[in-house]
Amino acid sequence: MSAPENVTPVIEARKVTMQFGGLKALSEFELELKPRELVGLIGPNGAGKTTAFNALTGVYAPSSGDVFVSGERVNGLRPYVICQKGIARTFQNIRLFKDLTAVDNVRVACHHRREAGFTAAFLRSAAFIKDEASITRRAEEYLDVMGLAHRRNELARNLPYGEQRRLEIARALATGPKLLCLDEPAAGMNASEKVSLLELIRKIRDEFGLAILIIEHDMRVVMGVSERLVVLDHGVIISRGPPEKVRKDPKVIEAYLGDAYLAEKQISVPGEGA
Amino acid sequence: MSESILSIKDLQVNYGAIEALRGISLEVPDKQVVALIGANGAGKTTTLRAVSRMLRPVAGSVTFQGEEISRLQPHEIVARGLAHAPEGRGIFLNLTVQENLELGAFLRTDKDGVAEDMEKFFGLFPILKERLHQVAGTLSGGEQQMLAVARALMSRPKLLLLDEPSLGLAPQVVERIFQVLRDVSAQGVALLLVEQNAHKALQIAHRAYVLETGEVVMQGTGQELLDSPEVRKAYLGE
Amino acid sequence: MTEFLQHLVNGLSVGTIYALIALGYTMVYGVLKLINFAHGDVYMVGAFSGLYLARGLGVDEHPSLWKALVVFVGSMVICGALGVIIERFAYRPLRQRPRLTALITAIGVSFLLEYGFQLPPAIGSSVPFPPGPTPRFFPEPFPRVDFEPFGVHVSNYDMVSLATAVALMFALQFVVYRTRFGTAMRAVSFDAGVAGLMGINVNRVIAWTFALGSGLAAAAALLVAGSRPTINPLMGLLPGIKAFVAAVFGGIGNVPGAMVGGLVLGLAEEFVAGYALSSYRDGIAFAMLILVLLVRPAGLFGRVRAEKV
């Protein structure tokens, strides 16, 4: 592992189980991310990857097991609290605030880091004005990082798909997270767009010093960017480790990659990684 | 070139002030696979939606089997043998998997044939059989995509419009989907395929078009485009 | 004991009214996710078309079964047609729009019917059209018979209404869940655009749903007006609201929910009025409904579907 052993992990999942009626979508899920780690979560469709995200971010309260954020137990807390503790995410199906502008989408996420209170907004106190200015400045920075500065005042719904994806990441970053969870960020992009997304994800990690957990089906992306992989199947972890190892794990090939995949594709990854 | 089952001429679509399609023309030869590739926002989805009349074009004509269909209602177009698996899957999340599949065969009257087809698709997508009576809303992303493709095929279309069928699918399933598409095409169904996975799409395509900001900028056989340096750079990430 | 039973019967009888109206409400809602505010007024139109037909046929003087049938079917058809017209001109143009937009045209249509029927008479003499604001007497479509088992008064109208409501509930449930049309309805309800791609004629499904829902309103109106024979242009307002409450309470869009919601509301009102304070009736009935909703936030039969993200 890349991070030193004694650092408190940003997130820890211990025996997290999610039960939907008779379906155990996730069972005894274990995960630990140290600061600045970049981990990939892969597995066949319906393996429980998104469910794992939901359990970590408070969308669902785990049926059993514990989730710790920076050592603090957060089971059953509302998502906004967990978010404020430093976990941010994007969604598999884009969930932007469609009728707000790009900059407002990001500003919403800066919301919980404001300083002035509720009444200040009505009085327009100096603290409030300072607050707003700093929120706006920060939001613009995030837009800039994601290459969306020129879209500042466009409604989110009018952005092309790829930019919506990036805007969602910018929004998640604006919550000031220690861990960023990306649910299939490259879906719907073509190969070239994926390459630039890859670079972007690395840049985010380096610039903001975050841990990143990424779900992705495109092996070029996920193998290229992740330091470690966790593989889920039917809600159970079937393999974990560095990409080179996981890629060759027969269980993973059988359940997920398929033989054809190996035969057909030379996995070439641009940049460092491979 | 064999006879076209679908031909689009000078199709224009606007969203309010946005010109999404600025007069594109393309042909889908009968029983062949045509791929439509392009960057995000190029207008691929819009093209498919205009063909199946989910939205109304400003100008241009769409001819299906020699008949002008751009004035028909979506259900009338379906009745003529055109199916559309829309972007975002368009699964009825409130209905069960079975009901979704039955809706795919809404206009069919041959009960036995329907049941037979259903079994056939369970062979291709076993997970659907497992989830048959589950509400589709609880399916994972990939399961929903499989359902969408299976459902579109349930109408036994002559032409199938597919909007990013491999989106969000595990590599193994992507393989399977493309295999299915090959099989389907081999059985004589024409395909108009929109894909971000350009590599795979061009491999199975007889013909392909490249769309950029609402215009066709390049066309040729699948292989021609695969070999084209511009395409390789812009869409294959090389 | 007799008094309790009598309250029970009364409560069921009132609840049946709400249920009958709520069934149509919930149907339309189920497909369009539209609070058809005008539903109560279609109910009112149902009563008036019944009145015109009954007067035209002379039901007052010479009642007979076939006349009653003509009145029933006739007003259901009239209301069905009215529903289709309303849908075509007031709701369809707004189908792609946010739900609340159509709610406003629905309110507009509701006002139009209410106040339109209140206009001074223009044509006809004995029962002119529009009927104007004065209440009118509604002739019994079939003769009333009162029973008195155990000292409890029940009329054949109550029984017919309840039986009709229950039968309709089962019939609707069957239609929605067991027929092609029902599957189509549910598909349209979820996503009309994609439903079209399945070969479903979306406009027709919606039009038929409206026709069905409005026809049901007419049937309800005749059963109610037959036993509570005063009708006026604003008669739909309160039952409309109550039926809306009943439908939501049962879980809006849910057919048995509308039925049970209606009955529960009727019984709640009855027992509050009968045993507690009748002047607090609406308040207490609402308070109870609110409490139940706080425990079951999607109504009695509605399932809170955790949104899959």
Next chain:
Amino acid sequence: MDTLKLAGRSLLPFLVALPVLWIAEGSLADSKSAQIILMAAGINVILAVSLNVVNGFTGQFSIGHAGFMAVGAYTAAKIIVATRGLQLVGLPPAVSDQVLFFLALLAGMITAAGAGLLVGMPSLRLRGDYLAIVTLGFNEIIRVIIENTPFLGQATGISGLPRRTTLVWVGMGVVATLVMARRLVGSTHGRALLAIREDEVAAEAMGVDTVGYKVRAFVISSAFAGLAGGLLVHLIQLCTPRSFTFVKSIEVVVMVVLGGMGSVTGSVVSALVLSFALEGLREAQQYRMVLYSILLIVLMLTRPTGIFGTREIWDMLPRLKRRRAEGGAQ
């Protein structure tokens, strides 16, 4: 110095509005009907804009606004009745009356806000039509309580109230409501509300306490409904449950939707248009509401997103818009 600036910023709109309103009132002194029509319309503006905070900004569906109006109205009316003949020490009678009226309105706002909190806390977990039923139910419960409470005058209500509401008072109320609404949307808190409207799950995931914010929106909105109630009853000098039925609530919903959900100026314009249209049609008697309903339908069909959609009036005027954009870029 800072507090001075702060006071300046928070009071500026009122200081500007006051002389304007005085002049307006003075110039309309001869036309009482114009005054009362304007006041009634102004009260509708307060109602529509405040309901827009819940229905438009936050995307919730409340149809019980008249209930909160009643709470504010009865509180204010009771206070005015109780302080009849009371003169605040050191103040001339006319001034004393005005101060008392102000305090009564304030008290009305506070109790209405309290009612908003009471209703909002448990019920805002409900969505869409379920919330609608609860708010409608609350409206009915308030009515029933009033009708059964002799202290509140039952069905007759409280009559013989002094006429305290003037054009200036209504005008200040409107300004206060507008300032509240504009400053709210223009703040990070307002954006939190809009985020809830757009996508509750995403808003929550982005650190917005959705329940907390919904309750806050509800409380603020209720407070201003209470203000409108207080103004109304001291305009017509009568406080009866008939002024606060669910029909009134629905009228306000109509104004909000017609103006455009979330558009403050839209609410203002539609409240004015509908109020004046109804007034203009008054002589049509029986045909009045028929024409009004046709107007509603036609307006909605021709402008399906409401008069201004979610935008504000200045977004619609291209030149103004450009200037603002330039200003914003600096």
Next chain:
Amino acid sequence: QQKKEEAAPAQAPAATPQAAQAAPAGDKIVFGHVGSMSGNEATFGDSTDKGIKLAVDEQNKKGGVKGKQIVVKTLDDQGKPEEAAVAATRLVTQDHATILLGEVASSRSLAMAPIADSNQVPMISPTSTNPKVTKDGDKTRPYVFRVCFIDPFQGTVMAKFATENLKVKNVAILRDVGNDYSVGLADFFAKKFQELGGKIVSDQSYKAGDQDFKAQLTAIKGKNPQAIYVPGYYTDVALISRQARELGMKQPLMGGDGWDSSKLYEIAKGALDGSYFSNHYTPEDPSPVIQEFVSKYKAAYGSVPDALATLGYDAAKVAINALESAKDLTGPSIRDAIEQTKGFKGVSGVITLDADHNAVKSAVVLGIEKNNAKYAATVNP
């Protein structure tokens, strides 16, 4: 200290500019009618308006008042108090109405009264029976009058009748909680009835527009009263009576003038036989005023007048009478003239206005037999 500005104009009538404003412009006299022409209570506003217009037409045919023709200007208030206030203001200041007529319901009249006072335009309410309408605190409102008796009187009438004529001891009440008229009558009835030694065994409520009253009736039935007092409008009473009979209740119902409409009998279909209600007059009364009015009304509108139409007619008549005797057409003079109304022979009885501006007149009690109202008794104030 209190009520400075409200009372001020009344004390210095001639000096204020409003006095001049109230004078009619041109050669027409405007009667401003505020009525519920649409909405829940449209039927009441409609009847009243017809009554008023009949009286005015008659007068105009006779040449009008002081050589001027009268125009009736009706403004709709949809049955809402706040609208009534606006409508009254408009009539007074914009249309320069000489006199205000209306409203049917006290809740709206209460909203009009301050406007009449502060603008010095006399207002005559045809049917608002709440005592507060002509009162401002303990003082009588100078410009507000009515031609009907008030709740305390009517409630008393029925209480007396029940005790003395019907000899009943136990009575149940079923009132319309949302209607001040109904609540007022019920309260005053109960008070008097108990004073006379009777007992109220059950006091139930309903809401106008309800379709079903069986819950309340069943509860009442359990108490087995000798009669039921239902002071509501005919729109609801007809159904109440039917449902009472359906529950096997045979007790007589009793009510007030809100019952008076031919619709009552049309809908009740005999269910009310044996019941009694207090009213302003009896249609059997051979007095030419009444018979003439009924036939004229029928000729004009094709229907039998109800109490609201009758009182609307009387209100307009009282106004015309005052205009004729007033020394000029300014508000204060007309006000003084109205105040002098004594022994005026209206359709609804002989009207004398007392110090509180209420009509002092006798009430009749009508019994319903064979679905028809028959004179039963006269009760004097």
